[in-house]
Amino acid sequence: MPITSSDQIIKWRNDTPGCSTSNHLNNAGAALMPKPVIDAIHNHIDLEAEIGGYEAEEAAADRIADCYSSVAKLIGSSTSNIAIVENATVATSQALSAFKYRQDDTIITTNVDYASNQIMLLSLAARFGINIVRADDLPEGGADPDSVLKLIRKHRPTLVLMSWIPTNSGLIQDAKSIGRICRDEDVPFILDACQAVGQFPIDVDELNCDFLAATARKFLRGPRGIGFLYVSDRMLNQGLEPLFPDTHGATWTAPEAYRLEPGAKRYENWESSYALLLGLGAAADYANGIDLEMAGKRAAELAEYTRENLKAALPGVRVLDFGREKCAIVSAAFEKREPEELVLLLRKQKINTSVASRTAGVIDMRAKKATSILRISPHYYNTVDEIDDFIQCLSEILN
Numbered sequence: 001m002p003i004t005s006s007d008q009i010i011k012w013r014n015d016t017p018g019c020s021t022s023n024h025l026n027n028a029g030a031a032l033m034p035k036p037v038i039d040a041i042h043n044h045i046d047l048e049a050e051i052g053g054y055e056a057e058e059a060a061a062d063r064i065a066d067c068y069s070s071v072a073k074l075i076g077s078s079t080s081n082i083a084i085v086e087n088a089t090v091a092t093s094q095a096l097s098a099f100k101y102r103q104d105d106t107i108i109t110t111n112v113d114y115a116s117n118q119i120m121l122l123s124l125a126a127r128f129g130i131n132i133v134r135a136d137d138l139p140e141g142g143a144d145p146d147s148v149l150k151l152i153r154k155h156r157p158t159l160v161l162m163s164w165i166p167t168n169s170g171l172i173q174d175a176k177s178i179g180r181i182c183r184d185e186d187v188p189f190i191l192d193a194c195q196a197v198g199q200f201p202i203d204v205d206e207l208n209c210d211f212l213a214a215t216a217r218k219f220l221r222g223p224r225g226i227g228f229l230y231v232s233d234r235m236l237n238q239g240l241e242p243l244f245p246d247t248h249g250a251t252w253t254a255p256e257a258y259r260l261e262p263g264a265k266r267y268e269n270w271e272s273s274y275a276l277l278l279g280l281g282a283a284a285d286y287a288n289g290i291d292l293e294m295a296g297k298r299a300a301e302l303a304e305y306t307r308e309n310l311k312a313a314l315p316g317v318r319v320l321d322f323g324r325e326k327c328a329i330v331s332a333a334f335e336k337r338e339p340e341e342l343v344l345l346l347r348k349q350k351i352n353t354s355v356a357s358r359t360a361g362v363i364d365m366r367a368k369k370a371t372s373i374l375r376i377s378p379h380y381y382n383t384v385d386e387i388d389d390f391i392q393c394l395s396e397i398l399n
């Protein structure tokens with residue numbers, strides 16, 4: 001386990017009311033929120049109830065502005081490059097909508113990209129006749145950067161879209177190398193960092209991404225129903241805009257004209273939950289106050305400990321996490337039991353896990369010969385005892 005003092009772990013757990021009631025190993029679904037996040041949301045809802053929604057927004061204007069700085073700090077960008085949107089899927093769809101597509105254009109993606117991303121690409125293909133080309137995988141798993149380079153040179157694609165960490169396994173794809181290639185080849189790079197943000201430090205400059213999509217509720221520990229999109233200066237300066245800007249992202253200036261917001265705000269919509277936005281800001285502050293490098297290592301090592309114990313303690317289990325680098329998501333298939341049933345039985349013991357079904361990753365699951373997997377995703381605030389309890393409980397269920 002990484003060097004994390006027990007005082008530090010106690011503090012994280014004391015900050016997290018849910019730790020006293022649940023063994024929460026579903027951080028890739030939605031993590032437990034720490035108290036500052038919960039308070040930020042409650043306080044704003046109370047204010048809205050007291051003085052009215054629009055009035056509360058005005059009263060909280062400074063704190064709302066600070067949320068953008070907090071999110072920007074989290075990923076090493078500037079405030080003007082951040083758009084706050086409903087979730088990671090909306091962030092990705094807003095980014096995809098900014099490009100012009102013509103018949104026979106190409107988008108390059110990966111075999112393990114998130115299911116909604118794959119569906120959006122298939123929909124674009126059906127509407128515009130574009131080609132979706134998926135990079136080959138490395139033998140150890142994850143898109144091969146050399147394959148991406150070859151495909152870029154062959155197809156000169158409109159863009160590359162990649163999920164850094166897929167939803168259904170512990171694989172970390174090589175976003176840095178692929179971002180470098182995209183930049184060298186002058187191809188826009190959209191990075192889905194939904195499962196990465198809050199799990200380890202992120203620097204958008206190092207990643208060379210043009211768009212980065214994320215959600216608050218997963219490893220970042222924010223609330224459900226809010227996320228963000230980073231947009232690079234390169235894309236802003238090229239004048240790219242979402243297909244449907246609204247009165248927040250643009251101003252209607254004349255019967256036939258509108259003026260875009262100068263920054264990434266052009267990707268936002270006017271109506272938004274300010275309580276959730278403040279919760280996102282508080283989650284970003286909380287993450288910024290943590291040594292994410294160390295915390296991320298702890299979470300990844302808890303995951304590795306889970307993998308080892310699953311294999312050692314439980315016959316007939318297949319651990320399905322591949323890749324050069326693995327994160328805090330563990331995926332496992334069982335010979336005789338469906339993960340859906342295991343999740344329910346574990347939940348009765350207050351142990352939270354989740355299921356990824358075949359449709360969460362059709363290509364990946366087919367390659368792994370799995371119809372669905374049990375997903376176990378610890379965070380830095382989980383303990384070795386909690387993993388041991390989970391293994392013990394699972395082995396009792398299976399036996």
Ligand SMILES: Cc1ncc(COP(=O)(O)O)c(C=O)c1O
Nearest residue numbers: 087088089114163166167194215
């Ligand atoms: C890799 C990945 N990308 C995108 C998403 C979508 O996030 P959201 O539900 O916030 O749109 C998820 C959600 O599980 C995910 O795992």
